[in-house]
Amino acid sequence: MPFDMPPPANGLNAPQVSATLARLHQDARQDRNVLLRALPAILTGYLKARSTFESAEPYLKDAYISVSPEFGQLMYLAALSAGARNIVEFGSSFGISAIYLAAAARETGGRFTGTEKDPSKAQIALANLAEAGLSRWSDIREGDAMESLAPLQGPVDFVFLDGWKDLYIPVLHLLEPKLAPGAIILADNIFSFRKTLKPFVEYVSDPAGQYETTTLTIGSGVSWSVWRGKTG
Ligand SMILES: C[S@@+](CC[C@H](N)C(=O)[O-])C[C@H]1O[C@@H](n2cnc3c(N)ncnc32)[C@H](O)[C@@H]1O
Structure with a gap:
């Protein structure tokens, strides 16, 4: 390659990645309307505990x-600096976080595996990863993560927990025998689902346990854990 040519754009700056993320973050603003539509059901549910x-x-x-x-970029950089090659996500929705993590997998020469139980969301997430040019480094497993992640090959270097909150512990337990020493576990919504x-x-903060954990005041609260346990 001649010296005066810029290096190929990569990471989050790759044009396909940044354009797809810009479009999706813009689309995601419609969530406000969805939540407004849900408001009557939320209020009725409140009365029924x-x-x-x-x-x-x-x-x-x-x-x-x-x-x-901001949080997507943080995850991308965390996975990149850890050299994470086997990156797993519980709850991929339409694939926004998946794009940040798959972009990191492309840089590390690794692979991203997402999970999504809603079939139409899973299909759209795959299409969005393709639009971002990341299909080769990624997959979305359709169905319940408790089943779709069971056959996953370890060692797993990086886990992002973002599906329904009652499954954070079961999904983590499922992955624990496959975690690499020093694996990073990020979990979203620590403040917004404080009770759940x-x-x-x-569990992840127990000093007698197998993680070291801190909670970051970013978005609705993110816990960052490092696996210090024995890998099976
Ligand atoms: C908060 S959204 C994920 C957002 C996504 N991580 C992002 O940042 O773009 C949670 C998603 O988890 C999915 N989900 C919930 N329970 C699941 C399960 N048991 N297995 C797989 N996906 C699940 C939901 O369908 C929903 O789309």
Whole structure:
């Protein structure tokens, strides 16, 4: 390559990646309307002692509920600096966070595996990864992550937990025998689902346990854990 040519754009600056992310973050602004439509159900659910989340779930089919650009960039950099080659996500929705993580996998020579139980979301997430030019380094497993991640090959270097909150602990337990030493586990919505996620936070923060954890005041609260346990 001649010296005066710029290096190929890569990472999040690759034109296909940045254009797809810009389009998706713009589209994700429609979530406000989805949540407004869900409001009556949330209020009725409140009277019946249902959680906000339980009441809103039928409406969330159309919602991105995605990470912010800042948090996406943070995950990209975390995965990149750790040289994470096997990157796994619980809850991919339409694929916004998946693009940040698959872009990191392309840089590290690794692979990103997402999971999404809603079939139409899973298909759209795959199409969005293709639009970003990242299909070769990524996959979205359709169906319940508890089943779709069971056959996953380890060692797993990086996990992002963002599906329904009652499954953070079961999904983590499922992956634990496959975690690489020093694997990074990021989990979203620690503040917005404070009560539901209390057992999860206690689990990953237990000084006698197998993680070291901190919680970041970013978005709706993100826990960052490092696996210090024994890999099976
Ligand atoms: C908060 S959204 C994920 C947003 C996505 N990580 C992003 O930032 O673009 C949560 C998603 O998890 C999916 N989900 C919930 N439970 C799941 C399960 N058991 N297996 C796979 N996906 C699940 C939901 O359908 C929903 O699309």
